[in-house]
Amino acid sequence: EVQLMESGGGLVQPGGSLRLSCAASGFTFSSYAMSWVRQAPGKGLEWVSAISGSGGSTYYADSVKGRFTISRDKSKNTLYLQMNSLRAEDTALYYCAKGQGIVVMTTSWFDPWGQGTLVTVSS
Amino acid sequence: DIQMTQSPSSLSASVGDRVTITCRASQGISHYLAWYQQKPGKVPKVLIYAASTLQSGVPSRFSGSGSGTDFTLTISSLQPEDVATYYCQNYNSAPFTFGPGTKVDIK
Numbered sequence: 001e002v003q004l005m006e007s008g009g010g011l012v013q014p015g016g017s018l019r020l021s022c023a024a025s026g027f028t029f030s031s032y033a034m035s036w037v038r039q040a041p042g043k044g045l046e047w048v049s050a051i052s053g054s055g056g057s058t059y060y061a062d063s064v065k066g067r068f069t070i071s072r073d074k075s076k077n078t079l080y081l082q083m084n085s086l087r088a089e090d091t092a093l094y095y096c097a098k099g100q101g102i103v104v105m106t107t108s109w110f111d112p113w114g115q116g117t118l119v120t121v122s123s
Numbered sequence: 124d125i126q127m128t129q130s131p132s133s134l135s136a137s138v139g140d141r142v143t144i145t146c147r148a149s150q151g152i153s154h155y156l157a158w159y160q161q162k163p164g165k166v167p168k169v170l171i172y173a174a175s176t177l178q179s180g181v182p183s184r185f186s187g188s189g190s191g192t193d194f195t196l197t198i199s200s201l202q203p204e205d206v207a208t209y210y211c212q213n214y215n216s217a218p219f220t221f222g223p224g225t226k227v228d229i230k
Binding site for chain 1: 124155157159161166167168169172178208210212214215216217218219220221222223224
């Protein structure tokens with residue numbers, strides 16, 4: 001069974017940093033692109049970032065470009081999101097989600113999703 | 124960037140009704156369109172990918188159609204367990220934008 005388990009969320013002050021992790025199991029991790037998707041409280045879904053199976057290609061939403069970095073560790077079957085210069089508008093539930101191919105483009109529909117980890121940016 | 128719009132933003136229908144949700148892309152995305160269902164307090168779940176392919180395990184009352192810029196999700200006979208918010212998503216090119224969602228409830 002494919003499973004994704006996020007961790008690393010919490011309360012952080014504006015301007016602070018946080019690193020999210022997503023532990024993957026049940027599939028060949030390096031064969032699939034992965035993404036982070038967030039959902040602010042009471043709001044819709046917002047795609048944040050994606051990385052190819054090899055880790056060689058990365059993509060970001062304009063809202064996080066230059067502040068967030070996506071990466072993956074094949075040896076640990078883990079996806080990461082390093083979040084710097086956090087703002088109040090980054091407050092959200094962050095999901096990791098599995099793509100359907102090794103490349104990002106045209107395969108990034110998401111199944112399954114993790115349960116999410118909550119990031120709150122507040123002073 | 125490709126913008127995704129959905130209509131209506133919410134709807135209320137009776138059990139057994141046929142329900143249609145429309146999604147429009149600001150530019151052509153071929154068939155690279157997915158639909159998700161998110162029940163209150165739950166994780167999103169994919170219903171349809173490639174505009175019209177039903178994901179395994181999804182009830183056959185759900186169907187999708189369209190290509191290019193205009194897409195439709197249809198629930199042929201609304202059931203109480205279909206109360207949820209439905210999102211479309213472009214995956215033709217990054218950023219992989221979601222529509223704003225359509226909230227469906229029972230009249």
